Amino acid sequence: MKTFSLRKKPMLLAATAALALSLSACGGTGGGGTSTSSTDEAPYKVAENVSVSGSPTFDAIKAGGKVRIGVKQDQPGLGFKDAATGEYTGFDIEIAQWIAASLGLSKDKIEFKPIPSASRESAITNGDIDYYVGTYSITDKRKQQIDFAGPYFVTGQGLLVKKDNSTITTEKDLSGKNVCSATGSTPIQNIKANFPDTKTTEFDTYSQCVEALKSGQVDAVTTDQAILIGYAAQEPDSLKVVGEPFTTEKYGVGLKKDDTALRQFINKTLTDGGSVWQKIYDKTLGQSGTKVQQPAVDNY
Numbered sequence: 001m002k003t004f005s006l007r008k009k010p011m012l013l014a015a016t017a018a019l020a021l022s023l024s025a026c027g028g029t030g031g032g033g034t035s036t037s038s039t040d041e042a043p044y045k046v047a048e049n050v051s052v053s054g055s056p057t058f059d060a061i062k063a064g065g066k067v068r069i070g071v072k073q074d075q076p077g078l079g080f081k082d083a084a085t086g087e088y089t090g091f092d093i094e095i096a097q098w099i100a101a102s103l104g105l106s107k108d109k110i111e112f113k114p115i116p117s118a119s120r121e122s123a124i125t126n127g128d129i130d131y132y133v134g135t136y137s138i139t140d141k142r143k144q145q146i147d148f149a150g151p152y153f154v155t156g157q158g159l160l161v162k163k164d165n166s167t168i169t170t171e172k173d174l175s176g177k178n179v180c181s182a183t184g185s186t187p188i189q190n191i192k193a194n195f196p197d198t199k200t201t202e203f204d205t206y207s208q209c210v211e212a213l214k215s216g217q218v219d220a221v222t223t224d225q226a227i228l229i230g231y232a233a234q235e236p237d238s239l240k241v242v243g244e245p246f247t248t249e250k251y252g253v254g255l256k257k258d259d260t261a262l263r264q265f266i267n268k269t270l271t272d273g274g275s276v277w278q279k280i281y282d283k284t285l286g287q288s289g290t291k292v293q294q295p296a297v298d299n300y
Contacts (some may be wrong), residue, residue: 053261093133177220
């Protein structure tokens with residue numbers, strides 16, 4: 001079920017303008033760290049006496065006394081690390097912290113680990129992280145290696161170009177153009193599979209693609225439109241989002257394969273906490289003025 005759309009240009013422009021006012025975390029992306037977001041009081045409490053019987057991941061978390069969460073650190077409004085303060089903010093960060101709280105872990109027990117798109121499956125399967133929350137699209141191919149809880153959000157693939165670009169207005173204009181996205185991401189796979197006349201450039205992070213766009217190395221950046229709006233909001237005089245979403249992307253929480261107990265626990269947290277989800281959205285992505293309904297989880 002598709003629950004989110006930014007198909008009308010006036011809404012897109014309004015969202016970009018609103019995000020430009022609401023996002024103050026500008027600057028470099030920085031490295032890894034253990035800092036957590038310092039946003040207003042969370043709309044959830046840290047659970048007590050939690051038990052997730054049959055989950056090896058939960059057992060490891062309890063034994064270690066902390067949870068290691070894979071995230072993005074260069075996506076304004078979703079997963080962003082302030083280079084000056086080391087603080088993480090955004091919708092995905094709040095979702096990650098809510099899940100941690102439901103497992104009985106407070107913010108000081110969270111270690112955020114920025115993981116490039118191409119390394120997400122290996123980080124989960126190797127046990128480098130306990131779960132991943134970072135614009136991670138649920139696909140059948142990925143489900144062969146890992147499990148997903150959720151989805152907790154639905155968006156669609158879009159395009160980011162320079163403000164003065166008049167040759168790319170939709171995905172139909174990509175023939176002969178050079179389009180950039182993150183290595184291993186769903187968007188770059190879609191471009192390669194369905195736009196054979198389009199050249200592609202790949203980097204570990206979307207922020208590197210944005211820099212390549214600004215320098216003229218590539219003609220467009222493609223990823224989920226929710227991410228692109230954040231970048232355009234940071235530099236509205238030089239960047240813009242064009243066209244309509246041309247895919248449906250469902251964001252899930254990446255987990256170790258066959259940890260059914262933890263997947264079901266997180267799905268129950270998401271399902272039972274609709275009011276919490278809405279409050280998290282309202283104070284992050286909702287500041288753009290867009291209205292969104294929480295998607296139903298997939299209890300496969």
